[in-house]
Amino acid sequence: MPSKPVLSEADKRAVRERLRELCEECWIAQGYKKTSVKNLCSQAAVSIGTFYTLYPAKEDLFLETIENIQSRLTERVLEINRCQQTKAGFAQSMKDLVREYDSKPFLYHVNTPDFQAFIAKLPEEAIRKIKLDSFAVFRQAVQAANLTLKMEQSQAFGILSALLATISAKETLSVTCDYFAVFDCMTDILVSRIFQ
Structure with a gap:
């Protein structure tokens, strides 16, 4: 044989x-x-x-895939901030990030039955790995951009997390307005308020 x-x-x-x-x-x-x-x-x-x-299982491929996507997104944000060390550069990295999330809804629509079926098959350690630590990413992005915060770090990062969380309301907001135009405007205003 x-x-x-x-x-x-x-x-x-x-x-x-x-x-x-x-x-x-x-x-x-x-x-x-x-x-x-x-x-x-x-x-x-x-x-x-x-x-x-x-x-070993289908879920292992999906877990590796989501970790790869998160790593790629983080690197994109950091690269923009390294190259454009300005408030405008930081704002651009947030705008790019939300558009990337929009192209991959499974990254933020985590309460869907489909995503929950995936999560249900994962051990706790794997679930912790895919929960993106947005504060760590924001901290790295601020360092890469060489910017100084005007407020306490936790408050600034909370504001940026809330800003990105608006992607989950995109369908509702898009009925009455251009979601990305609104997101871009909010990003510019908030970034100017957060950084010196």
Whole structure:
């Protein structure tokens, strides 16, 4: 009986990257519950056996995918603030972040049955890992932007968290106004009030 081909470490990294890309696309298009391992494997041109040698369960791929997205978003915010060390640069990073959230609703619509089905299958430690520590991200962004706060750090970060939380009201607000125009205006006003 011929032995199965063994994937090199480089092959494993490439397959994992492809599966994460497909997972993100499918999660956006159809949600967690409707995304099957079989479909992901078919699209990635890998066997189901190969999938399970890389990921013990479907949730492990989804967890890795959401962590990858969060890491990418954090790096984008930090890069903008490193390159544009101004209040305008900081405001731009918040505007970019909310637009990225908008393209990936599963990042903020965490109370949907679909997201809850995903969370229900995760151990507590994994759940803690995906709860983005926005205060830590804001702290890093302020340092990268080399800005000085006018107020207590916790209050400033609370204001920025509340600002980003308005994305969950986008559908309601969009009935009467251009949500992104309102968000951009609020961002500019709040950033000018928060920083010296």
